[in-house]
Amino acid sequence: MIEIDGSQGEGGGQVLRSALTLSVITGKDMRIINIRANRPKPGLKPQHLKAVDAAAAISKARVEGAALNSTSLTFSPSSIRSGRYKFNIGTAGSTSLVLQTIFLPLSLANSASSIIISGGTHVPWSPCFHYIDLHWMNYLHYMGFNADLSLDQAGFYPRGGGRITAMVRPVQAIKPIQLTNRGKLLRITGISGVANLDLSIAKRQKLQAYNRILELPENIDSSKIRIKTIKMPSRNKGTLLLLLAHFEFSQCCYFALGKLGKPAERVADEAVEYLFEFLETNGAVDTYLADQLLLPACLAEGLSEISTNRLTPHLETNAEIIQAFLPIRIEIQDRNGGAVTIRVINEKTI
Numbered sequence: 001m002i003e004i005d006g007s008q009g010e011g012g013g014q015v016l017r018s019a020l021t022l023s024v025i026t027g028k029d030m031r032i033i034n035i036r037a038n039r040p041k042p043g044l045k046p047q048h049l050k051a052v053d054a055a056a057a058i059s060k061a062r063v064e065g066a067a068l069n070s071t072s073l074t075f076s077p078s079s080i081r082s083g084r085y086k087f088n089i090g091t092a093g094s095t096s097l098v099l100q101t102i103f104l105p106l107s108l109a110n111s112a113s114s115i116i117i118s119g120g121t122h123v124p125w126s127p128c129f130h131y132i133d134l135h136w137m138n139y140l141h142y143m144g145f146n147a148d149l150s151l152d153q154a155g156f157y158p159r160g161g162g163r164i165t166a167m168v169r170p171v172q173a174i175k176p177i178q179l180t181n182r183g184k185l186l187r188i189t190g191i192s193g194v195a196n197l198d199l200s201i202a203k204r205q206k207l208q209a210y211n212r213i214l215e216l217p218e219n220i221d222s223s224k225i226r227i228k229t230i231k232m233p234s235r236n237k238g239t240l241l242l243l244l245a246h247f248e249f250s251q252c253c254y255f256a257l258g259k260l261g262k263p264a265e266r267v268a269d270e271a272v273e274y275l276f277e278f279l280e281t282n283g284a285v286d287t288y289l290a291d292q293l294l295l296p297a298c299l300a301e302g303l304s305e306i307s308t309n310r311l312t313p314h315l316e317t318n319a320e321i322i323q324a325f326l327p328i329r330i331e332i333q334d335r336n337g338g339a340v341t342i343r344v345i346n347e348k349t350i
Contacts, residue, residue, distance in 0.1 A: 002030040002324055006071070009317025011038030013048050014291075017101045018318055020055040020075065021295060022325035024105040029076040030325075036071075043069035047093025047119070051101040054087050058102050058113075082109035082170075089119030092160035094126035099149075099166055100136075104295060107145050107171040114167055121155045121162035122240055127288065128255055129154070129164055130191055130242050135253040136292055143296055144174050154195050156238030156257070176304040177297055180341060182284040183248025185218050188275075190227035190243040192268075195234035201264045202229040205241045208268035213243075216279070239264065241271045250284040252309075281338035283309030290342060291315040297344040298328050304344040311340045 002023070006015045016035055023030045036042045044052070044067065052066045052073065059077035066073060087098060095117040106113045121129040127136065133149045140147070146169040155162020192206040206227045213225050232240070239258030244251055256270035278286055285293075290308035294315070297304035308315075311332060319330040319342070331343040 002028050004030060004032040004321065004324065005034055006032050007034035007037035009320060010313040011317075012036055012314070013097070014314060014318055015321055016048055016073070017051050017097060018295065018321045019325075020051060020101055021104055022322065023075050024055050024059040024061070024077045024080060024102075025108060025299075026325050027077055027079070028325060029074070031072070031074045033072045035073060043071045044073070045093070046091045047089055047097065050087055050089045050093065050119070051098050054085070054098055054102045055105075057085060058083075058105055080105050080109045082106060082111045082113040084114045086116045087118070089117070089160065092120035092123050092155060092157045094123055095119045095121050095155070095162060095164045096127045096129060096132045099132070099164065100292065103147070103166070103168060104299065106168045107147070109170060112167060112169045114165070116163060116165050118161075118163045119155060120157060120160045121151060121153075121164055122238055122257055123155075123157040123160075124257065127292070128240065128242070128257070129162075130240065131253055131255055134242075134244060135251065135289060138251070139177065139289070139293060140296060142175070143177055143300060145171050145296070151232070154232040154234040154238060156195065156234065156236055159236045161235040174296065174300040176300040176302040176344075177293065178305050179250050179284040180305050180307045182250040182282075185220060185279070186246045186248060187224040187226065188213055188220065188243060188245050191230060191240065192227055193230040193232050193240040194238070195232040196237045197239060199229060199231060201239060201258075202231075204264035205239065205268045208265040209241055209243065209272055212269065212272040216276070218279070239267055241268050243271050243275050245275060245279070247284075252278050252283075252286040253289070254278070254286065278309045281309040283307050283339040287312055287315060291318055294318050294322060294330070294342070294344065298322055298326055298346055301346055306342045306344075307339050308342065309339060315342070
């Protein structure tokens with residue numbers, strides 16, 4: 001049995017989610033203690049419980065300790081089973097994070113799976129649906145994964161009520177990934193979206209982002225900035241401004257969410273300033289994506305290299321959890337120009 005101390009490193013929910021994913025993939029029993037010990041309210045919350053439920057459902061696992069606020073959990077998986085699954089978080093907990101917990105195992109199953117997850121689709125402190133769909137999946141498709149995602153209904157904090165659907169098909173071969181040089185900035189695309197609000201708010205977000213991007217020292221041509229305004233189906237109100245910077249050899253993504261009393265211009269400024277901070281470094285991809293690509297890269301035989309703008313405790317902790325389950329090496333190297341390179345060396349696939 002693999003023993004994991006949930007208080008190590010950043011001590012958040014990612015320790016649990018990565019451990020669940022790896023337990024299902026490897027078939028190894030695992031016990032995790034001190035779950036989310038470094039958070040103001042430790043223990044399992046509804047979002048984390050649903051990740052446990054989802055991992056257990058796809059692997060027919062025996063589970064002990066899966067209760068609200070529990071700080072320890074024992075998880076004993078059987079084999080990975082494809083199928084039709086529905087998971088309802090019941091709060092504004094992140095649907096994206098639950099999906100990522102089970103995505104890789106279901107990709108290794110013998111047949112396709114259909115997944116419906118209800119909860120929060122655009123909430124703070126987690127990748128929103130559009131980040132997952134346009135950015136994360138872009139690279140997973142490149143690595144050989146085969147899946148389609150759709151947003152049935154947007155769910156914003158604090159009410160949630162959103163729903164996503166994923167069709168995950170068996171992966172035939174997983175390729176390593178090389179993301180060490182981003183090259184020149186080619187264009188910037190984006191989405192300015194609203195739900196149950198006047199489209200003029202989305203237009204204000206778009207205009208503010210557009211004008212700020214023109215301030216870039218790269219002197220990007222105005223014709224290379226394409227931000228579309230959309231209305232998202234939802235039961236409640238919310239706004240989104242998401243930007244994708246496309247380079248010669250990579251892309252990065254940042255977004256910001258609106259809330260009551262937060263001007264549209266401020267939403268746009270947040271996303272733009274995240275992007276500007278990234279552009280001051282030599283990173284190939286944003287640190288959030290680098291973190292999320294670690295696990296799939298570990299399943300590819302050979303060497304994967306990912307250059308990112310900064311190293312976070314979240315990424316370092318994820319690397320430690322992965323190496324507790326898999327016979328691989330993850331090397332993190334500082335590089336000149338304000339960037340960090342992560343090397344994933346896998347001499348034998350699962």
